[in-house]
Amino acid sequence: MFKLNLEGEPSELTEEDFDKLASDTAGYSGSDIHTVVQDALGTPLTKVMEATHYKKVCHCLESVCVCVIPSQPFLPRLLVP
Numbered sequence: 001m002f003k004l005n006l007e008g009e010p011s012e013l014t015e016e017d018f019d020k021l022a023s024d025t026a027g028y029s030g031s032d033i034h035t036v037v038q039d040a041l042g043t044p045l046t047k048v049m050e051a052t053h054y055k056k057v058c059h060c061l062e063s064v065c066v067c068v069i070p071s072q073p074f075l076p077r078l079l080v081p
Helices: 002-006 015-024 028-049
Strands: 055-063 063-070
Touching: 002 015, 002 028, 028 063
Parallel strands: none
Antiparallel strands: 055 063
16 A cells, blocks of 8 residues: 555665555555655655755755755754745
């Protein structure tokens, strides 16, 4: 179920990760799992939208690179929007 809901999304999840997710969510409906996945996919976007400070770093996953991440005001190398 998790694989279906993550289809087309960049992911570093392994078969073991999917097995663990499946065992941890035994009894959940397809709709429940869809909601969990959508919430997880939206969490980084929410953090970026609510952030007041950003830190300059680069992290690449497959063909997508992010070079600015949300940060706390007291961390070094901040970019203020």
